[in-house]
Amino acid sequence: DxxxxxxxxxxxxxxxxxxxxxxxxxxxxxxxxxxxxxxxRGLELLIYFNNNVPIDDSGMPxxxxxxxxxxxxxxxxxxxxxxxxxxxxxFCASSLVPSTDTQYFGPGTRLTVL
Amino acid sequence: xxxxxxxxxxxxxxxxxxxxxxxSFTDSAIYNLQWFRQDPGKGxxxxxxIQSSQREQTSGRLNASLxxxxxxxxxxxxxxxxxxxxxYLCAVLSSGSARQLTFGSGTxxxxxx
Numbered sequence: 001d002x003x004x005x006x007x008x009x010x011x012x013x014x015x016x017x018x019x020x021x022x023x024x025x026x027x028x029x030x031x032x033x034x035x036x037x038x039x040x041r042g043l044e045l046l047i048y049f050n051n052n053v054p055i056d057d058s059g060m061p062x063x064x065x066x067x068x069x070x071x072x073x074x075x076x077x078x079x080x081x082x083x084x085x086x087x088x089x090x091f092c093a094s095s096l097v098p099s100t101d102t103q104y105f106g107p108g109t110r111l112t113v114l
Numbered sequence: 115x116x117x118x119x120x121x122x123x124x125x126x127x128x129x130x131x132x133x134x135x136x137x138s139f140t141d142s143a144i145y146n147l148q149w150f151r152q153d154p155g156k157g158x159x160x161x162x163x164i165q166s167s168q169r170e171q172t173s174g175r176l177n178a179s180l181x182x183x184x185x186x187x188x189x190x191x192x193x194x195x196x197x198x199x200x201x202y203l204c205a206v207l208s209s210g211s212a213r214q215l216t217f218g219s220g221t222x223x224x225x226x227x
Contacts, residue, residue, distance in 0.1 A: 004157075033215075042217055042218075042219045042220070043203070043205075043217040045214050045215065048214070056214065091157055091158070093158075098145075098207060098215075099145040099146065099207065099209075100145075100146070100165065101163075102148055102160040102163050103148075103160070103215065104160070105150075105157035105158040105159070106157055107156060107157045108156075108157050110155075
């Protein structure tokens with residue numbers, strides 16, 4: 001398996017624009033997680049899915065953020081409208097049963113909002 | 115709310131030295147504790163996962179211990195090499211929020227040749 005795949009790897013956009021980040025989890029993994037990493041706040045969980053259903057989105061910072069998982073092999077994280085404070089590295093991870101198995105992280109998308 | 119603290123924030127050692135990284139957490143109600151490695155500009159790579167019922171796990175030159183009652187874990191790296199230079203992150207999966215990993219801020223390790 002190629003591991004967790006994220007695209008794009010880098011995104012530079014202007015404030016107010018819509019940004020869509022994409023993730024393909026490892027085949028067979030039932031759980032998918034979106035994280036954000038910044039120098040100030042470290043790694044934070046934004047939302048996670050189980051069998052394509054959002055389970056906990058309490059980490060989503062505000063209504064400008066939304067995430068979907070239309071099928072088992074694809075998820076998106078959308079920011080609309082984007083703001084400079086959204087600049088961060090966004091990671092997607094997937095796993096089997098979280099209580100016993102580790103999470104496998106993608107390479108991340110580095111987002112810069114000007 | 116679970117809080118995870120890692121000490122030290124940065125560490126620089128000469129090649130060949132044995133070293134210990136520390137992690138502490140505030141809530142002992144956990145499923146497991148995991149150690150990850152992050153290289154600059156890259157994602158996280160899992161190193162070791164210790165279930166709450168276990169005391170330690172070993173992989174090659176790495177050994178991680180867990181003392182759940184005191185809320186502490188250590189990652190021991192034997193015979194360090196320059197290739198071990200990276201940021202090491204400790205993460206705890208709390209049993210209260212069953213699937214949410216809480217990460218420490220990491221220890222940035224530099225192994226000097």
